[in-house]
Amino acid sequence: MVPPIQRLEVxxxxxxxxxxxxxxxxxxxxxxxxxxxxxxxxxxxxxxxxVVNAYNYGNAQDRQKKILLTVEFEQDQMIVHIVxxxxxxxxxxxxxxxxxxxxxxxxxxxxxxxxxxxxELAVRRGxxxxxxxxxxxxxxxxKSGNSGC
Amino acid sequence: xxxxxxxxDVGDIAVVDFSGRITLGExxxxxxxxxxxxxxxxKRKILLNLADVDYIDSSGIGELVGAYxxxxxxxxxxxxxxxxKRVHDIIQITRLFTVFDVQPDEAAAVRSFR
Numbered sequence: 001m002v003p004p005i006q007r008l009e010v011x012x013x014x015x016x017x018x019x020x021x022x023x024x025x026x027x028x029x030x031x032x033x034x035x036x037x038x039x040x041x042x043x044x045x046x047x048x049x050x051v052v053n054a055y056n057y058g059n060a061q062d063r064q065k066k067i068l069l070t071v072e073f074e075q076d077q078m079i080v081h082i083v084x085x086x087x088x089x090x091x092x093x094x095x096x097x098x099x100x101x102x103x104x105x106x107x108x109x110x111x112x113x114x115x116x117x118x119x120e121l122a123v124r125r126g127x128x129x130x131x132x133x134x135x136x137x138x139x140x141x142x143k144s145g146n147s148g149c
Numbered sequence: 150x151x152x153x154x155x156x157x158d159v160g161d162i163a164v165v166d167f168s169g170r171i172t173l174g175e176x177x178x179x180x181x182x183x184x185x186x187x188x189x190x191x192k193r194k195i196l197l198n199l200a201d202v203d204y205i206d207s208s209g210i211g212e213l214v215g216a217y218x219x220x221x222x223x224x225x226x227x228x229x230x231x232x233x234k235r236v237h238d239i240i241q242i243t244r245l246f247t248v249f250d251v252q253p254d255e256a257a258a259v260r261s262f263r
Binding site: 041098108116 | 218
């Protein structure tokens with residue numbers, strides 16, 4: 001399926017409303033690209049968690065900082081970047097929320113959900129040293145019904 | 150839709166019927182306040198009816214865990230009933246079925262409290 005856009009870039013303020021806005025933008029783009037309702041929901045939620053991460057941890061709720069959301073299509077994949085202006089982090093330092101000792105923690109499940117709901121998740125350093133969180137999902141091929149990287 | 154909760158008593162059990170989304174911000178705060186208030190007035194058997202909660206994010210899950218631990222700390226019990234598919238799936242993949250007592254319906258839930 002040919003996506004309706006090739007690239008979309010939105011600069012978001014570091015505020016709670018940006019979380020809903022980012023989720024809604026990505027859900028619309030994913031729907032237009034041919035993802036089914038369940039996958040649209042999962043992609044929206046993965047992006048929601050990514051922007052929450054940028055809002056809470058990356059930018060530490062500092063309203064002077066921005067969150068850059070990019071959605072692009074390359075070949076048969078939808079790729080989302082969420083870039084913050086924080087200190088960055090390494091995925092290997094994120095505690096496993098499924099470990100017995102972490103089950104009763106009230107936070108720390110966002111990265112896990114992003115991984116669960118996309119085909120690939122990676123974190124790099126963004127241009128200002130913050131986290132550049134990249135998620136990718138294979139665009140469904142309506143002829144074969146395949147969906148997954 | 151913002152989270153709304155309505156409390157009712159079934160015997161000595163406080164049942165909270167929630168509707169809306171349990172997400173970072175208002176939704177999580179509403180859940181936290183309602184459970185805290187119930188514990189504050191001495192309720193020790195709390196049943197959260199999530200039949201009309203169609204969305205929960207990691208912050209909402211964290212809030213549910215926080216509610217569970219705060220009720221347990223007060224020597225009480227907190228249980229869940231009527232999970233929608235999306236809430237069920239999130240609780241399943243986060244392994245929280247091993248933590249929460251999830252009941253199939255309200256009658257069974259009421260019977261299950263000690």
